[in-house]
Amino acid sequence: MDAEATPARRSRHWFGAEGRSGMVYRSWMRNQGHGPEVFDGRPVIGIASTWSELAPCNAHLDRVAESVKRGVWQAGGFPLVFPVMATGETLMRPTAMLYRNLVAMVGEELIRANPLDGVVLLSGCDKTTPGLLMAAASVDLPAIMVTGGPMLNGKFQGADVGSGTHVWKFEAEVKAGRMTAAECAVAEGCMARSNGHCMTMGTASTMACLAEALGMQLPGSASWPAVDARRYETAQAAGRRIVAMVDEDLRPSAILTRESFENAIRANAAIGGSTNAVLHLLALAGRVGVELSLDDFDRLVRQVPTLVDLMPSGRFLMEDFCYAGGLPVVLRRLAEAGLLHGAAVTVTGHGVGTEVADAGCWNDEVIRPWDKPLQAAGSGTAVLTGNLCPRGAVLKQSAASPHLLAHEGRAVVFDSPEDYHAVCDDEDLDVAADDVIVVRGAGPKGYPGMPEVANVPIPTKLLRQGVTDMVRISDGRMSGTGFGTVVLHVSPEAAVGGPLALVRTGDRIRLDVPGRSLDLLVSDEELARRAASWTERPQAADRSGYRWLYRAHVQQADEGADFDFLTGCRGSEVPRDSH
DSSP states (O other): OOOOTTTTTHHHHHHHHHHHHHHHHHHHHHHGGOGGGSSSSSOEEEEEOOOTTTTTGTTTTHHHHHHHHHHHTTTTEEEEEEEOOOOOTTSSOOTHHHHHHHHHHHHHHHHHHHSSSSEEEEOOOTTTTHHHHHHHHOOOOOOOEEEOOOOOOOEETTTOOOTTTHHHHHHHHHHSSOOHHHHHHHHHHHOOSSBBSSSSSHHHHHHHHHHHHHHSOOOSSSSSTTTHHHEEEEEEEHHHHHHHHHTTTOOOOHOOOHHHHHHHHHHHHHHHHHHHHHHHHHHHHHHTTTTOHHHHHHHHTTTBBBBOOBBTTTBBBBHHHHHOOOOHHHHHHHHHHTTTEEEEOOOSBBHHHHTTOOOOOOTTTTTTTTSSEEEEESEEEEEEBBOOOOOOOEEEEGGSSSSSEEEEEEEEEEEEOOOOOOOOOTTOHHHHHHOOEOOOOTTTTTTTSSSSSSSSOOOOOHHTTTTTOOEESSSSOOTTOOOSSSOOOOOOOOGGTTTTGGOTTTOEEEEETTTTTEOOOHHHHHHHHHHHHHHOOOOOOSSHHHHHHHHHHHHHHGGGGGGGGTOOOOOOOOOOOOO
């Protein structure tokens, strides 16, 4: 390849440089055994990997990276793998969400600081997918995502079990005395029996699907199981494709448009996706300057039924979804209903409508026909407003109990998840089935990081009475694998003096999901008196370090919980020389 034919490539500022600087850049790369031919002007492709044994969902990405490298070499590029911070909700405390923005920061700066012309994003667990998308959007070099794929279906006592979803179910069964601790210990291994992320429609599966719906992942690639050979085929194909994207100068800014976000929001409703997608899409939109609000997540899905019968909303798991045809079938059905922007460009360079036009469904039980949905139109994420959540809150209707969607009850208030867990097993706890459990202090600033604690377990004494669901309200999040009538992301959060901070045990709360409202039935005058005497709850004194930075700059949930100084695109300008 003629170096003079590609003067615009960023990598030429490193590998095509003259004098001492060029010698340094080239010679040190040669200590890995690369010959001089790799510096001939071919596209340099970074493979941003969130591989880590501390992030079990991503622990196989080193193998996926090798497949990507093969594809890059096949297409005439020069692939270089580099690590980006791995975050997994499986192990990290206090929550991986605390570090999503750090993943985005690290990814963005590494992409910009290095001699890269394009980048392949390798992700798996919940926060690595949005974090890397946010990073790529803020640099705006050609980028393509390869997610690691779901685990194989869990199997326990002859039945399918779902990661995450059955954790909550088994916990309740043990507490209720219907399952032994020994049986639960066996089930732990049965839920996670291969590489990959959750095989339920949790946040990892949701964000993989939405990366595809946004156009940032090859069509049909989101759902292949992590251990399926076709997961590696698609990774290799992505390696070939990114080289072509560099030649075409196809960047995230051309893909992540208002239309693509609308496609993703509707796809999330159709698949019964995680409420966490709301936070991640809002944050991503902020990086590319697309106007997106909480209202869009309610308004755009009013005509969209839940089509995918997957846990936690339904019966099946991601393997079944994949073999039924995967996301292309869902997008085709949205297109046929006139609810897909078919011209929205994907990483293929073609419109998404063209890519899914011939998608075939091989199991109408898993991916339901439009006229025979799992749940009726409008059953996706509901956005609530009211005096308890003036800037909004969300609820996953497809995972809630229909009889609780319009409910009024007495508030039973806890200032932290720990306060609730300390007493939830007490037989003397003053709580009834029609009460409303309020758990606050779990928002972006308050925890910090907005953990997945909102779907606290039902009090043990009620479980033993056969109660399986209650209304729960929190400024925190819920795992996408979770279920129940849980109001999430209440904004503003209690830690900044939002109305949730003013609720007292004994107050009445009215939830009206059909009417999209959540109200504390206390007079404005009384709320004003409470607000006047409210003081911030003491927290750990983070005077330095990342947690200080997080608390000082994180936005509220209705803005995506990104850092206020990271919104927008900072581009891919070549930095000043280093020698």
